[in-house]
Amino acid sequence: MTVMGNTRIAFIETITELVQQDSKAVLVCADSVLVVKGKDFARKYPDRFIDVGIAEQNAVACAAGLASCGLIPFVATYAGFITMRACEQVRTFAAYPNLNVKLVGANGGISAGEREGVTHQFFEDLGIVRTIPGITVVVPADEGQVRCAARAIYSVEGPAYLRIGSGRDPIVDSEHVPFELGKIRILAQHGKDVTLFTNGFVINRVLRAAEILSKEGIRATVADVHTLKPLDRDGIASLLAQTGAAVTIEDHNVIGGLGSAIAELSVEECPVPIKRVGLQDVYPRSGKPEALLDYYHIGLTDIVAAAKSSLKRKNL
Amino acid sequence: MQERIRQLEEHARQIRIDIVTMIHKAGDGHPGASLSAADLVTALYFDVMNMDPNAPKKADRDRFILSKGHACPCLYAALARRGYFSPDKLPSLRSLESHLQGHPDMNKTPGIDSTSGSLGNGVSIGLGMVLAGRLTGHDYFTYVITGDGEIEEGIVWEAAMAACKYKAGRLIVLVDNNGIQSGGPVQEVSGLYPILPKWEAFGWHCQEIDGHDFGQILAAIEKAKACTDRPSVIVAHTIKGKGVPFMEGDNSWHKRVPTAQEYQQAMSILGGACS
Known part of the structure; x- marks a missing residue:
């Protein structure tokens, strides 16, 4: 029997810990605060929470501006809206200048998009970001791996893309193998x-x-x-x-x-x-x-x- | 004030000499847009902005984004003349080994705060910089020069909304309204006009000036800085190709290289030596 986890909560809990430990992390949303279960985060850390409205291009470019001044923004919304609608901002303003912008894409895959249909099922995101030079691309296996991966990309200088799911994400059976960025x-x-x-x-x-x-x-x-x-x-x-x-x-x-x-x-x-x-x-x-x-x-x-x-x- | 303006006019003349020389030598570039923005850039770099060429990454410096990145010969000239790098480097524009890319690159050219070139992104990036200033405890201003055609891009208005929400008083956008975009007059290519009411509707502090009058430029920036509870836009009426009469208002100079004869002609008008 598969046990379900929640990669979205795993992400928000991890960035919450990062904000508590470090003054550089910022969460940037595009009216995606509910998507990433960020209501509590926004309430507790209003100065670390930026919501630009339903405007993903602006979210990514704004994050590039934040990162150029030394902050470490996580832009979190649906995977396709980051990688397709804001693709150019990802490529030209986050990745090309090697800025510390972390992109977190929800509903990665057809199973994570599931009942929403094609507009919210994202099965091209990895292909898109993988062709952009200099960007780290991570596809965690489950909520525990999201925690490790989010910390790992935070600690590595430069742009990164982290795929998360629907919030009903299977936990990998007998999960004992540690996560190390860049290693199978x-x-x-x-x-x-x-x-x-x-x-x-x-x-x-x-x-x-x-x-x-x-x-x-x-x-x-x-x-x-x-x-x-x-x-x-x-x-x-x-x-x-x-x-x-x-x-x-x-x-x-x-x-x-x-x-x-x-x-x-x-x-x-x-x-x-x-x-x-x-x-x-x-x-x-x-x-x-x-x-x-x-x-x-x-x-x-x-x-x-x-x-x-x-x-x-x-x-x- | 008169002496201040006279000095700025002299700097702007040198910037224009550099722009035309650089594009002639490089054999590529956008003279029309560079010349229309020259006075705005000169005012920022030689009068307004808090910056230090010896410490280009200083945390509390004012930021500048040339969102209309194709006008970068103007920015490169200003940076060189302010001492960020030697003016001798200017003719290397767009060549393989040069640190002067075809569009601004924050990692290749000292003094550039943001990569730019694909249009419409500067206001968003500038907003990020202003918000970062709040979080890091620095009270710098962020100046963004956009083109007029450029603000047809949707992201500009996404940023305009968010900047108003965040009461980004330290974000000052100057629209280089030369009236002509790549494909022709703005009113023929797009439905952009009128410009100012759009920014007003988005809640910005709005001014309209002659973008070649240093007195007006400086006064408008002062007023914009004094407005702390909302972002400011200054729509600057300019002339594409300003300063070189045979280029003024002629959109064939959007992207065109002066011949040797045209270069000589431009230098004699601007009072520059042909190099």
Whole structure:
């Protein structure tokens, strides 16, 4: 039985701690205070809370101004409104000048956007930010990982993007592996037949798929690639070399996100058969999270089939 | 006051010489917009702003954002003449090894407080700087020069709303209203006019001046500084290409390089030596 957590609360509690410890953190919202559960924060720390209204471009550019004067703003609203509507402000005024602007995108993925429909389901965010030079991109697995990731990006100089979810975000089963920015986490090691690279809120599915595969005699290693940029090139290349086959599983379009990142690295460092499980370059629709993931071929059977397909090509 | 204005006029003449020379030597740039903003930039850099060329990152300095970043030859000239770097560097504008990018870059050029160039963003960034000043306990002013066509961008009005909400009295925006944007006269390209009532409707302290009259520029900035409970805008009527008569009001000079003959002609008008 999956236990649900809340990555939005995890974020707001972390920035609250940061504000208590440090005079530099500021929360910038675009009428997104409810999205990030920030009412208490706004009440307790009014001077550390800036709400510019429904105006994401202004939120990001304003944050660039704050950061240029030594503050560390977190701009928090829906993922797509940051990465698409305010994309140019992110690229030109936060990332290009290497300013300390931290971007926190909610509803990352189709499952986090779930019942809202396409306007609030964001499956291009990682592809967009990943092409912007100099930006750290983190896709935490669950609420505990959000706490670690938010602290980590705070302590690293420069722009960063942190993906969070809907507030009903599965907690990863048997979570014991510590978070280290820029390093993959090995979450399961059944063997070295195939590596399942994943991140975000679909990890439990991948862990279960690895168990199913194991019962069928296919021994997988599950790696959480929470930091999409900078990529843990050595860690990933090593797994590719050890297993010789891979599957990527992500709640994102298969173009631009984890699947692309692993494929790009593999082509350069260690070419192996790879199958990409994710949204297959189509628009999703409203629905409950788990049903949506199944409907759009990010289900257990899809992961299992992809692993078998990858393995088959490896053994040709 | 008269002597103060005479000195500013002399600085502005030098800035204009630098602008035309730089663009001629570089073989690229926007002379029209640089020349229209020259008096506003001169007033800020040679009279108004609290700054120190020897400490360009000083925490309590006044900030400046050239939101219409394509006018940067004007800003580069002002920075060089104020001592941020050698005027010898000016002709390197837009060349590969130069620290003078085609549009302002806060990490490459000493004295630049904000990267700019894609239009419309300066007011938002300026608001962030003003709010940062409050949080860090510095009472500097932030000055933003925008173009007129530039304020067609939606983000300008997003920022205008938020700045009013935050009573950003230390944010002073100067609109370089030369009346011509890239594609032609502002009134033909867009539905922007009238400008001033829009800012008034957004709750700003509003003034309208001749942007080539230093007395008016200085007086308006003084009034803007005195208005502490809301942000200020000064709509400055200017002439695109101001100071070089054959460029004035001729939009072919929006982005055009003076030939050797035109350069000589401009220098003889401005009293500069051809270099």
